[in-house]
Amino acid sequence: MRIGLVHFRSGEKDGVSLEMEKWETVLRRRGHDVKYVSGSLGGKAGYEIPEMTYDAQENAELHEHCFSELKIPESELKRRIEEYSDSIEKRLLRDFEEWQPELLIVNNIWSLGHNLAAAMAIRRSVEKSGIRAVGVHHDFYWERKRFANPTCDFVEQLLHENCPPSHVAIEHVTINSLAQKELQDRKNLESRVIPNVFYFDQEPWERDAFNMDMRSRLHIGETDLVFLQATRIVERKAIEMAIDFVSYFSKVHLDGIRGKTLYNGRSVDDHSRAIICLAGSPEQESMDYNNRIHHFALARDVRLVDAYEIVNAVRSLVPEKRYGLWDAYTMADFFTYTSVIEGWGNQFLEAIFARLPVIVFEYPVFKNDIAPLGFWTFSLGDQFSEHNELLHVPQERIEQEASKFSREIVRRDFVKQKLSDNFEIGSKHLSLKALEKHLLELLKY
Numbered sequence: 001m002r003i004g005l006v007h008f009r010s011g012e013k014d015g016v017s018l019e020m021e022k023w024e025t026v027l028r029r030r031g032h033d034v035k036y037v038s039g040s041l042g043g044k045a046g047y048e049i050p051e052m053t054y055d056a057q058e059n060a061e062l063h064e065h066c067f068s069e070l071k072i073p074e075s076e077l078k079r080r081i082e083e084y085s086d087s088i089e090k091r092l093l094r095d096f097e098e099w100q101p102e103l104l105i106v107n108n109i110w111s112l113g114h115n116l117a118a119a120m121a122i123r124r125s126v127e128k129s130g131i132r133a134v135g136v137h138h139d140f141y142w143e144r145k146r147f148a149n150p151t152c153d154f155v156e157q158l159l160h161e162n163c164p165p166s167h168v169a170i171e172h173v174t175i176n177s178l179a180q181k182e183l184q185d186r187k188n189l190e191s192r193v194i195p196n197v198f199y200f201d202q203e204p205w206e207r208d209a210f211n212m213d214m215r216s217r218l219h220i221g222e223t224d225l226v227f228l229q230a231t232r233i234v235e236r237k238a239i240e241m242a243i244d245f246v247s248y249f250s251k252v253h254l255d256g257i258r259g260k261t262l263y264n265g266r267s268v269d270d271h272s273r274a275i276i277c278l279a280g281s282p283e284q285e286s287m288d289y290n291n292r293i294h295h296f297a298l299a300r301d302v303r304l305v306d307a308y309e310i311v312n313a314v315r316s317l318v319p320e321k322r323y324g325l326w327d328a329y330t331m332a333d334f335f336t337y338t339s340v341i342e343g344w345g346n347q348f349l350e351a352i353f354a355r356l357p358v359i360v361f362e363y364p365v366f367k368n369d370i371a372p373l374g375f376w377t378f379s380l381g382d383q384f385s386e387h388n389e390l391l392h393v394p395q396e397r398i399e400q401e402a403s404k405f406s407r408e409i410v411r412r413d414f415v416k417q418k419l420s421d422n423f424e425i426g427s428k429h430l431s432l433k434a435l436e437k438h439l440l441e442l443l444k445y
Helices: 015-029 057-067 074-099 116-129 153-162 177-187 239-252 284-299 325-331 346-353 364-373 395-408 412-429 432-444
Strands: 002-009 033-040 046-048 103-107 132-137 170-174 225-229 274-278 303-306 334-337 358-360 385-387 390-392
Touching (some): 002 015, 002 046, 015 033, 015 103, 015 432, 033 074, 046 074, 057 116, 074 116, 074 153, 103 116, 177 364, 225 239, 239 334, 239 395, 284 303, 284 390, 334 346, 346 358, 346 412
Parallel strands (some): 002 033, 033 046, 103 132, 132 170, 225 274, 274 303, 334 358
Antiparallel strands (some): 385 390
């Protein structure tokens, strides 16, 4: 089958692009002819339509008129969006005529509302061509503050008709059961859940000649306890919760395990410190938050290491040596995942693959879809409060889990078995093999 993967961009490291690559891998294994249809191909094979790219200038201007402030007459906005959409539609229909795709898998364009002209163009192209389409919805516009206040009736109409569209040739996929219910309640549209997955069948990440010096470059000692925070530094990741946990553990329990050995063989001695390693970088709009958590960590006597300054998506030596993200996992002892909102939990799956104990805040999707699978974690619960623009779980929960944590992390056989069990759960339910089963069902219809 000829299958087109459609998105604003491809071949990049944003979450949607990475998930599309997993779908591509599985579909190619099944013998399908897969091409990308996107604003920027990023080295992928397919059809590039620049008007669809995530940061297209015309769309950026229209986006401001649609969701920030309408500075032109509504009739002018309608004319410009219609013309913009027509130009995309013509390119799509021309490319479809050349390639003759049998299925389009449209990622987020029909759900996010970021480029309404592209959403309308793809819908119309599907209606005119009769090509079967599946909308894969990672994020919905009603979940984002910037889409909360359409500036005019025309924008509301576009969102209603295209995000997502209701058409007999279009099926819908959500990545969690809460989104599935929300789509049903808001739009009266049925969908199947296909969660995000991970490459559990790859070789394990290990320390080697390339990453052996990573701790020393970051001024981290070999007996220090490293808590890896691999997410981007944005407010919804609630990294301050990890700081609260590590601070309490350090002050109350660290001395009690000095002279002992962690589950992974690391000795805890008089010089051992508990350190949080930040492997993900701050977003431009989150620089104030980045400053807040660094000041908070200083006040809590917790050392934060900005590892993202020497970490790329992949290893490189030019212009200077930079480690891949996976290298950060090899030097870590534990993993903190304290997000309050996630569409799924990709970094959680990475930690499960890396066989690291996870300290997790049970955000809604985790509590509803992931926790029931039976993963062993140290849970900070599902309740928080806000104070001075930072989020905190109840102190008694911190104390309870820190006590449990300090007892269990030195039980080598127990922890090794739990981490192995976690890996098996991930491999069974959230691997490319599991994705293949979902896609086989999807392609039957």
